[in-house]
Amino acid sequence: MGSGEPPARDFIRQMIDEDNRTGKHEGRVHTRFPPEPNGYLHIGHAKSICLNFGIAEEYGGLCNLRFDDTNPMKEEDKYVKAIIEDVKWLGFDWGDRLYFASDYFDQMYEYAVQLVKDGKAYVDDLSAEKISEYRGTLTTPGKESPHRDKSAEENLDLLERMKAGEFADGEKVLRARIDMSHRNMNMRDPVMYRILHATHHNTGDKWCIYPTYDWAHGLEDSIEGITHSICTLEFEDHRPLYDWYLDELGAYHPQQIEFARLNLTHTVMSKRKLLELVEDGYVNGWDDPRLPTISGMRRRGYPPAAIRSFCKRIGVAKVHSTVDFEFLEHCIREDLNMTAPRFMGVLRPLKVVLENYPEDKVEEMELMRNPEEPEAGTRKVPFSRVAYIERDDFMENPPKKFYRLAPGREVRFRNAYLVTCKEPVKENGEVVELRCTVDPETCGGDAPDGRKVRSTLHWVSAVHAIDAEVRLYDRPFTVPDPLGQKDTDFKTFVNPDSLEVLRSCKVEPAVGNLEPFDLFQFERLGYFCVDPDSTKQKLVLNRTVQLRDTWAKIQKRQQAK
Ligand code: ATP
Ligand code: MG
Numbered sequence: 001m002g003s004g005e006p007p008a009r010d011f012i013r014q015m016i017d018e019d020n021r022t023g024k025h026e027g028r029v030h031t032r033f034p035p036e037p038n039g040y041l042h043i044g045h046a047k048s049i050c051l052n053f054g055i056a057e058e059y060g061g062l063c064n065l066r067f068d069d070t071n072p073m074k075e076e077d078k079y080v081k082a083i084i085e086d087v088k089w090l091g092f093d094w095g096d097r098l099y100f101a102s103d104y105f106d107q108m109y110e111y112a113v114q115l116v117k118d119g120k121a122y123v124d125d126l127s128a129e130k131i132s133e134y135r136g137t138l139t140t141p142g143k144e145s146p147h148r149d150k151s152a153e154e155n156l157d158l159l160e161r162m163k164a165g166e167f168a169d170g171e172k173v174l175r176a177r178i179d180m181s182h183r184n185m186n187m188r189d190p191v192m193y194r195i196l197h198a199t200h201h202n203t204g205d206k207w208c209i210y211p212t213y214d215w216a217h218g219l220e221d222s223i224e225g226i227t228h229s230i231c232t233l234e235f236e237d238h239r240p241l242y243d244w245y246l247d248e249l250g251a252y253h254p255q256q257i258e259f260a261r262l263n264l265t266h267t268v269m270s271k272r273k274l275l276e277l278v279e280d281g282y283v284n285g286w287d288d289p290r291l292p293t294i295s296g297m298r299r300r301g302y303p304p305a306a307i308r309s310f311c312k313r314i315g316v317a318k319v320h321s322t323v324d325f326e327f328l329e330h331c332i333r334e335d336l337n338m339t340a341p342r343f344m345g346v347l348r349p350l351k352v353v354l355e356n357y358p359e360d361k362v363e364e365m366e367l368m369r370n371p372e373e374p375e376a377g378t379r380k381v382p383f384s385r386v387a388y389i390e391r392d393d394f395m396e397n398p399p400k401k402f403y404r405l406a407p408g409r410e411v412r413f414r415n416a417y418l419v420t421c422k423e424p425v426k427e428n429g430e431v432v433e434l435r436c437t438v439d440p441e442t443c444g445g446d447a448p449d450g451r452k453v454r455s456t457l458h459w460v461s462a463v464h465a466i467d468a469e470v471r472l473y474d475r476p477f478t479v480p481d482p483l484g485q486k487d488t489d490f491k492t493f494v495n496p497d498s499l500e501v502l503r504s505c506k507v508e509p510a511v512g513n514l515e516p517f518d519l520f521q522f523e524r525l526g527y528f529c530v531d532p533d534s535t536k537q538k539l540v541l542n543r544t545v546q547l548r549d550t551w552a553k554i555q556k557r558q559q560a561k
Contacts, residue, residue, distance in 0.1 A: 010315055010316045010317070011259075011316070011317075011318065012051070012055070012228075012230060012257050012259060012316055013055070013058075015228075015255075015257060016029060016055065016059065016228060019227070019228075019255065020059075024227075024255070025227040025255075028061065028225075028227050029055065029056060029059035029060070029061030029062075029227055029228065030056070030061050030062045030063070030064075030224070030225060030226050030227045030228070031052040031053075031055055031056050031061065031062075031063045031064075031226065031227070031228055031229075031230060032052060032063060032064040032065070032066050032221065032224060032226050032229070033045075033048060033049050033052045033053065033063065033064070033065055033066070033087065034066045034067070034068045034217070034220070035067060035068065035083050036067070036068045036069065036070075036071070036074075036075065036271075037067050037069055037075045037076065037077075037079035037080045037083060037201070038071070038074040038075050038076075038079060038271060039079060039271030039272070039274060039275055039286075040079065040082050040083070040086070040271070040274070040286040040287075040293045040294070040295055041082075041083055041086045041087070041293065041294045041295075042269050042271070042274065042291075042292045042293050042294065043262065043264065043269070043292045043293075043294070043297065043307070043310075043328070044261055044262045044263075044269045044292075045294070046090060046294060046307055046308075046311055047261075047262040047311045047314070047316075048230070048232075049087055049090055049092060049311075050090070050308055050311035050312065051230060051259070051311070051316060052230055053092040053093075053094075054312070055228070055230075061227075062095070062097065063092070063094060063097075064094055064097040064098075064099055064224055064226070065084070065087060065094040065097065065098050065099070066098075066099040066100065066101065066220060066224065067080055067083070067099070067100045067101065067102075068101050068213070068216070068217065068220065069100055069101050069102050069200070069201065069202060070101050070102070070210055070211050070212070070213060070216045071210065071213075072196065072198040072199060072200040072201065072210065073196065073198055075200075075201055076201060077201045080201070082286070082295060084098075085295075086294040086295060086298075089294070089298060089304055090294065090304050090307065090308065091304050091305070091308060099220075099224065100202055101211075101216055101220050102200060102202040102203050103202075104216075104219065104220060104223050105203060105206075105207055105211070107219075107223060108211050108215070108216060108219055109163065111219060111245075111249055111251075112159065112174060112192060112193065112215075113156065113159070114249060115176065115192075115245075115248060115249070116152055116155045116156050116159055116174075117152050117156065118152075118248065119152050119177065120176060120177050120248050121155070121174055121175065121176050121177055121192060122145075122147065122148055122149075122150055122155045122174070122175055122177050123147070123150070123155050123158035123159055123162065123172050123173070123174055123175075124145050124147045124148070124172065124173050124174075124175050124189075125147050125171070125172055126145050126147065126173075127170065128170060131145075131173070131175075131191070134180070135180075135185065135188050136180070136181070136185075136188065138185065141180065141181030142180035142181060142185075142188045142189075143180060144180045144189075145175070145189070148177065148189070158172065159174055159193075162174070162193065162195055162208075162209050163207075163208070163209050165197070165208045167195055168195065168197075169194075169195050169196055169197055170194070170195065171195060172195060173191045173192075173193060173194050173195070174191070174192045174193040174209075175189045175190065175191050175192060176189055176190050176192055176215075176241075176244075176245070177189060178190070178241075178244065184237060184240055184241075185237075186214065186237055186238050186240070186241045187240060187241055187244070190212070190214055190215070190241060191212050191215075192211060192212060192215040193209045193210065193211055193212070193215070194209065194210060194212065195208060195209050196208065196209070196210050198210075214238055214241055214242070215245065217238075217242065218241075218242030218243075218245055218246055218254075218256075219245070219246075219251070221254040221256075222246055222251045222252045222253065222254060225252060225254075226254040227254060227255065228254065228255050228257055229254040229255065229256045229257070230256075230257050230258075230259065231256060231257075231258055231259075232258060232259065232260070232261040233258045233259065233260055233261065233318070233320070234261075235256070235258055236258045239256050239258075242256065258318070259316045259317065259318065260316070260317050260318060260319055260320045260321065261320070262314065262323060263320070263321070263322040263323065264292060264322065264323050264324075264325050264328065265322055265323070265324050265325045265480040265481070266325045266475040266476065266477050266478075266479070266480055266482075267291075267292045267325065267475070267476050267477060267482075268292075268476075268477070268482055268483055268490060269292060273483070273490060274286070274291060274293060276491065277291070277491070277494075280491070282491065282494050283476075287299045289301075289471070289473055289542050290473050290476045290498050290499065291476065294307075298517070299517075299529075299531065299532065299542065300473065300529070300542055300544055301336075301517070301519050301527065301528065301529030301542055301544030301545075302332050302544065303332070303335050303336065303339070303519065305335055306331050306332045306334070306335035306336070307331075309331050309334075309335065310327070310328050310331040310332075313331065314327075322480075322481070324551070324554055325475060326549075326550045326551040326554055327551055327554075329545050329549075329550075329551065330549055330551035330552075332527075332544065332545050333527070333545055333547070333549055336519060336521065336527045336544065336545070337372055337521075338372050338373070339370075339373075339519070340370065340519050340520050340521045340527055341369050341370055341376070341379075341520050341521070342367070342368060342369060342370055342371070342520065342521045342522075342523055343507065343508045343510060343511050343520050343521070343522055343523070344367075344381065344414070344458040344459065344460055344507070344508045344522065344523055345458075345460065345468070345470075345505060345506070345507035345508060345511065345522040345525065345528075345541075346388045346389060346390050346458070346459070346460050346465075346505060346506045346507070347390065347470055347472075347502050347505050347525065348390060348391040348392065348502065348505075349388035349389075349390075349391065349460075349504065349505070349506045350388065350389055350390070350391040350393075350394055350431070350432075350433070350434065351386060351387075351388060351432070351433045351434070351462065352386065352387045352388065352389055352419075352433070352434045352436050352459070353385065353386055353433060353434070353435055353436065354385050354386070354387070354417075354419065354436050354437060354438050355422070355435055355436065355437055356437045356438060356440070357384070357385040357438050358385065359385055361384065361385070362382050362383065362384050362461075362464075363382070363383045363384075363416075363443070364380040364381070364382060364383075365380070365381045365382075365383050365415050365416050365444075366378045366379070366380060366381075366415065366444075367379055367380075367381055367414070367415045379510060381415075381461075381508055381510075382461045382464040382509065383413075383416050383417075383459075383461050384461045384462070384463055384464065386461070386462035386463065387413070387459045387460060387461055387462055388459065388460045388462055388465060388506045389405070389413075389434075389457050389458070389459050390457070390458070390524075393405055393457050394406065394421070394424070394431065394434060396424055396431060403454035403455045404455045404457060405419075405421050405434070405455075405457065406421060407421050407422070407423055407424065408420070408421065408422075409421055410439075410453050411453050411454070411455050411456065411457055412445050412453050412455070412456040412457070413438075413445070413456075413457055413459045414445060414456050414457065414458055414459065414523065415444060415445045416438075416443075416444075416445055416459065417438040417439060417440075417442050417443060417445065418438070418439045418442040418445070418447055418453060419436050419437070419438050419439075420436060420437050420439070421434055421435075421436050422434075422435045422436060422437060423435050457524075458522070458523045458524050458525075460506045460507060460508055462506070464508075464509050465506035465507060465508070465509070466506070466507050466508075466509055466511060466512045466539060467504065467505070467506065467507075467538075467539065468505045468506070468507045468511070468539040468540070468541050469501060469502065469503050469505065469538065469539070469540045469541070470501075470502045470505045470528070470540075470541045470542075470543065471499060471500070471501050471502075471531065471540070471541070471542050471543065472499070472500040472501075472502065472543045473498060473499060473542070473543060474495055474497055474498045474499075474500075475495055475498065476494065476495055476498050477490075477493045477494060477495055478493050478494075478495045479493045482494075505541075507522075507539070507541075511539065511541075512539060514530045515530060516530050516531065516532040516534060517529055517530060517532070518530050519544065521547075524547070525543075525546075525547070526543050526544070526545060526546040526547050527543070527544040527545050527547075528541045528542060528543050528544060529541065529542050529544055530542075
């Protein structure tokens with residue numbers, strides 16, 4: 001999508017090329033993105049979405065969106081809705097192939113009956129604790145359940161009664177009958193069904209037994225005729241079990257391919273951890289712009305094309321690695337630099353009175369909409385006698401190398417005039433206003449005598465300015481790896497300064513015409529977007545990312561190593 005360059009031949013694409021060459025799936029390529037609706041999607045999921053939908057698109061194949069909704073205790077319809085919205089927003093389309101694992105519950109049950117009849121599955125009375133105890137360890141074999149050797153008829157009867165609701169939660173389970181001393185712990189008689197008297201968001205109260213993830217997942221892919229079942233590395237050890245189930249059932253086999261999950265510095269990615277931050281009030285909901293959720297990034301102003309470009313550029317591999325948050329920001333900045341219109345806004349205003357500028361005069365100054373895109377043309381910005389500039393663009397006693405405004409110094413007000421500061425006005429020792437003059441010969445910002453000034457400031461005309469609240473964000477955690485700190489809860493490392501709210505910002509009038517989620521650059525300050533909290537009375541803006549690109553520096557350091 002979008003960026004045009006041919007996708008790299010990573011190991012997954014090489015495998016698919018090979019399958020196509022040998023005609024393994026008759027040249028078909030059919031992938032799927034299978035989220036569990038137990039939380040909102042994050043940027044790790046974006047990687048998986050771009051990979052699955054991207055591959056289908058490249059090979060002229062199909063990609064399904066399938067909800068892996070086998071656990072009614074944790075899943076909710078609101079998550080289904082949010083996930084659908086997020087995948088669409090990222091720019092992908094599953095046509096009419098929106099599926100739910102719960103659509104297949106009947107068929108899964110039929111498959112289970114088949115295994116029971118073949119003596120390959122049995123109903124067990126052991127408690128969850130006992131099952132785990134009997135499982136053994138990586139170095140010691142497990143122990144067989146005393147209930148393992150019942151007849152198929154007896155097991156079938158018990159399974160039917162489990163389904164009919166005769167037993168309480170946890171009283172019985174259905175297990176595959178494989179090998180309690182198998183080297184791979186996943187093969188030690190794994191549980192296939194557990195009893196849960198819970199209402200399911202799709203099937204209501206029809207079922208009181210629910211399939212485990214491991215029993216369900218391979219079946220879902222098989223039922224949908226998925227050719228390449230792409231998943232993260234932790235499922236590598238589960239592949240033999242999925243294969244065992246499908247072999248015993250004589251069912252269609254997708255090819256599972258594992259890749260390393262995305263990790264990002266200074267944040268956490270698991271839905272369970274994100275839920276903790278949301279529920280314990282560390283952030284303001286799943287779409288808090290500090291979170292790496294797709295809805296958080298949308299609200300922060302990250303363009304979907306930039307997220308897709310990031311996912312493409314990090315590539316896929318078989319070994320775990322962590323991507324610097326700065327690289328994500330670099331991709332965002334790169335995209336916005338080309339696309340975002342420019343405006344002026346002052347975050348921490350300092351009033352400037354231009355004493356020799358007429359009281360009632362207003363001039364329309366002409367500024368570029370986007371210097372990267374000259375065809376976009378110019379915009380008009382009103383200029384008058386009283387303006388706001390950034391508080392830290394003035395110093396009363398400037399140190400060496402501070403070239404901005406100071407008493408007696410001349411600077412440029414962008415595309416307006418050269419302005420000289422006469423003196424600051426103080427109240428209780430604090431500078432509250434600057435008395436300045438303009439050189440009337442310099443309208444547009446340049447002196448006819450060619451004299452130079454060392455800095456150019458942004459400004460907003462006071463009578464025309466719109467008030468705005470601006471929210472500035474910093475990284476959500478103070479350490480690069482909040483989950484990897486021994487014996488310390490990750491929430492200990494939540495950055496207390498990750499949100500700063502500035503309530504008296506002054507912005508150029510045209511910003512008031514923007515809609516929620518519109519993106520733009522405030523000259524010299526960074527990229528911003530309109531927050532959906534904005535109302536007619538109150539404009540609320542988010543800073544998406546700063547202008548300064550720290551990624552280049554990090555890259556240099558890494559190359560030096
Ligand atoms: P989480 O631990 O964040 O809840 P999950 O793997 O349990 O993640 P699922 O809803 O089961 O979440 O994931 C849907 C798909 O997204 C799976 O195929 C999974 O492998 C993939 N996925 C999840 N997290 C990442 C990640 N960090 N990087 C790449 N792919 C991921
Ligand atoms: Mg999961």
